Amino acid sequence: MKNRNMKKRVLVATGGGDCPGLNAVIRAIVNRAGKEKDWEVIGSINAFDGILNEPQEIVVLDDKKVAGIHIRGGTIIGTTNKGGPFAWPIKDNEGNWTSADRSDEMIRRLQYLGVEAVINIGGDGSQKISKMFHEKGANFIGVPKTIDNDLSATDFTFGFQTAVQEATTAVDKLVTTAASHNRVFVLEVMGRYAGWIALNAAIAGGADVALIPEIPYDLNRVVDKIDSRFDGDRGFAIIVIAEGAKPVNGDIHFKESNEVGYNKVRLGGVATKLINELKEIGVKTDMRETVLGHLQRGGTPTAYDRILATQFGVKAFEMVLEKKFGQMVAYHHPNIVSVPLEEAISQYNFVNPGSDLVKAARGVGICLGD
Numbered sequence: 628m629k630n631r632n633m634k635k636r637v638l639v640a641t642g643g644g645d646c647p648g649l650n651a652v653i654r655a656i657v658n659r660a661g662k663e664k665d666w667e668v669i670g671s672i673n674a675f676d677g678i679l680n681e682p683q684e685i686v687v688l689d690d691k692k693v694a695g696i697h698i699r700g701g702t703i704i705g706t707t708n709k710g711g712p713f714a715w716p717i718k719d720n721e722g723n724w725t726s727a728d729r730s731d732e733m734i735r736r737l738q739y740l741g742v743e744a745v746i747n748i749g750g751d752g753s754q755k756i757s758k759m760f761h762e763k764g765a766n767f768i769g770v771p772k773t774i775d776n777d778l779s780a781t782d783f784t785f786g787f788q789t790a791v792q793e794a795t796t797a798v799d800k801l802v803t804t805a806a807s808h809n810r811v812f813v814l815e816v817m818g819r820y821a822g823w824i825a826l827n828a829a830i831a832g833g834a835d836v837a838l839i840p841e842i843p844y845d846l847n848r849v850v851d852k853i854d855s856r857f858d859g860d861r862g863f864a865i866i867v868i869a870e871g872a873k874p875v876n877g878d879i880h881f882k883e884s885n886e887v888g889y890n891k892v893r894l895g896g897v898a899t900k901l902i903n904e905l906k907e908i909g910v911k912t913d914m915r916e917t918v919l920g921h922l923q924r925g926g927t928p929t930a931y932d933r934i935l936a937t938q939f940g941v942k943a944f945e946m947v948l949e950k951k952f953g954q955m956v957a958y959h960h961p962n963i964v965s966v967p968l969e970e971a972i973s974q975y976n977f978v979n980p981g982s983d984l985v986k987a988a989r990g991v992g993i994c995l996g997d
């Protein structure tokens with residue numbers, strides 16, 4: 628898709644796991660760019676695969692294409708968390724997977740397309756790619772996204788509030804069934820190595836126990852809390868456990884993934900593991916697990932996430948106009964600012980066990996497993 632109309636082009640890509648609010652960012656970029664006469668927005672399908680695939684998969688994003696998409700989950704230009712331009716998966720003649728660096732080729736292809744700047748919407752993996760391209764002289768701007776809220780450079784990421792809302796709704800629903808059956812329910816939520824979703828949903832839903840990666844749990848404390856919630860056979864308890872939670876002196880529960888380009892570590896299964904541990908230590912109560920999984924990522928973004936995503940999209944395009952390359956959009960309440968990509972990917976955002984949020988959880992009687 629050679630640039631024949633001579634407008635300046637900004638290319639948008641969404642990479643990594645999808646996240647509610649991605650479409651609202653895309654719409655905001657396109658609508659803001661539409662206020663400038665000489666700019667056109669194009670999108671690469673499935674992160675940068677659209678540029679590197681043969682035939683290329685590039686779409687023009689205009690106001691008609693993005694009308695009304697801010698309320699839709701997912702991303703209209705698709706995404707992938709396999710490989711990327713610096714580690715493009717290739718199968719050799721023996722059927723073994725290896726990878727190739729196609730970053731120089733991608734820069735040439737961007738030039739041929741007449742792309743002046745790239746807005747890369749993605750989590751830490753995607754922003755590492757943004758930084759590497761910036762170091763090679765390409766004009767990259769990052770927009771952070773993740774339901775995990777684990778990027779330290781921004782107060783919040785869009786998608787997080789939607790995930791918390793979904794997890795809270797799940798707690799609310801589990802309360803009624805748990806109370807009816809006098810059961811313990813263990814709700815497993817996402818978050819990778821951060822406990823933000825679990826802790827927030829536990830507070831909002833009034834759970835009894837919240838187990839998060841930042842505070843390794845002692846099984847005996849969990850049993851004490853369950854016991855306190857039962858009077859003989861009657862009672863119920865709700866435990867929210869983050870997928871990255873681990874016991875004191877224990878390890879995170881994960882499976883190895885052999886798929887090429889994928890993160891080798893796939894978290895999940897802690898709810899079942901916890902129930903088995905509780906049974907082994909002598910808990911006789913009826914227990915059930917619910918794994919919320921990708922329901923946390925799908926569907927309509929909350930109003931908060933749509934607003935934050937819209938602010939990020941407008942800011943990202945304005946950073947293109949200001950040539951603020953090598954920077955990422957961030958929310959520093961109440962402002963939307965730009966931070967160097969270097970800084971943006973240098974540190975994760977974990978729950979501080981001494982924070983007011985943790986104190987509030989303890990204050991209302993939530994057991995953190997310690």
Ligand code: F6P
Nearest residue numbers: 644773774775817818819894924
């Ligand atoms: O980073 C977002 C996230 O949803 C994590 O919370 C979770 O561990 C992971 O992605 C799941 O990835 P996938 O969609 O590849 O299963």
